[in-house]
Amino acid sequence: MRIGWIGLGNMGAPMSGRLVAAGHEVHGFDLAEAAREAAAAQGVTVEDTVAATVAGADVVVTMLPNHGIVTAVLDGPDGVLAHAEPGAVVIDSSTIDIDAARSLHASVSAAGFRFLDAPVSGGISGAAAGTLTFMVGGDAAVLEEVRPVIEVMAGRIFHTGGPGNGQAAKLTNNMMLGITLAATAEGAVLAERLGLDATTFWELAQVSSGDSWALRTWYPVAGVVETAAVNRDFTGGFATALLRKDLELALAAGESTSTALPFATAVRDRMDQLVELGLADRDCSVLVKLVDGELSSPARDEAVAATLSQETTA
Structure with a gap:
């Protein structure tokens, strides 16, 4: 197939590169020169405009930072819907607001295209290895049509239901990731201060009740897990700003459903x-530096002072 790919960042470049390796003709677009160069190195034909990227494409994939950018890229006057071939399947693999995804289903369908919200989990390592988990909301028949494309990038594909349900699943999943990451960071610091060997503790925790994906993949002690961002000074990976955005969206979903999420x-x-x-812009596992006290902020200092005051009073 001919595929138009918009958003060639940390996830988009390796994902689109896997499609090239599988024999698809992939044309890509990104505003950042570094992203363009990374995708070109993967064999993607990098274009200068969205119009050139989506011309003649059977499938258009977007992988972008937030719903405002996704909406502008799809619905804008120079966007995908203005230039793509009628009937093309548009897949948004960004992580965006659930209501925004449902709105895009309506606008994309009204313009004569098919749409899937299909966010992913698995991080940069999963993108490079082709083992991502895809959570797909939309028409099951459309998913089956493009399944051969998605399978090149995926370890697992889940049809989660109708429009917006892919985003609902992703936000809930990322909320759980954020919480387990915080627990992992606190556990790593405590284990170190108790004199435990980091590698030994990591090995036992991953086969015990403390196991989680964050522990196995992101354990924030240098030299323990090859894929962990701590080994590269927390560059690359899943940016703190993006996890913060996902948590904010999950909290909004909690508010809309009267669900307490402390x-x-x-x-x-x-x-x-x-x-x-x-x-x-640092990988979110940099949280470990806040836990171990290496970093400080007014908000943190106030929280610590309040805790100490309560303990003294007690």
Whole structure:
């Protein structure tokens, strides 16, 4: 198939590269020169405009930071719907607001295209290995039509239901990731301060009740897990700003469904502190530096002072 890909960042470049390796003709677009170069190195034909990217495409995939950008890229006057071939399937693999995804289903369908909201889980390592989990909302028949394309990038594909349900699944999943990441960071620091060998503790935890994907893949102690961002000074990976965005969207979903989410709220607040400290672009596992006290912020200092005051009073 001919595929138009918009958004060639940390996830988009390896994902589109896997499609090239599978024999698809992939044309890509991104505003960032570094992203364009990374995709070109993967064999993607990099274009200068959205129009050129989607011309003649059977499938158009977007992988972008937020729903505002996705909407502009799809619905804008120079966007996908203005230039793609009628009947093409549009797949948005960004992580965006549930209501925004449902709105896009309506606008894309009204313009004569088919649409799937299909966010992914598995991180950069999963994108490179082709083992991502796809959570797909929309018409099951459309999913089956493009399944051969998605399978090249996926370890598992789940049809989660109708429009917006892919995003509902992703936001819930990422909320759980954020919470388990915080627990992993706190456990890693405590284990170290108790004198436990980091590798030994990691090995036993992943076969015990403390196991999680965050522990197995992102354990935030250098030299323990090859895929962990701590080994590269927290560059690349899943940016703090993006996890913060996902947690905010999950909290909005919680509010709309009258669901109390205190743990997610606490982790969102920690992400706020990291953003305040200028670490928005660092991998979110940099949270471990806040846990171990290497970083400080006014918000953190106030929280610690309040806790100490309560303990003294007690």
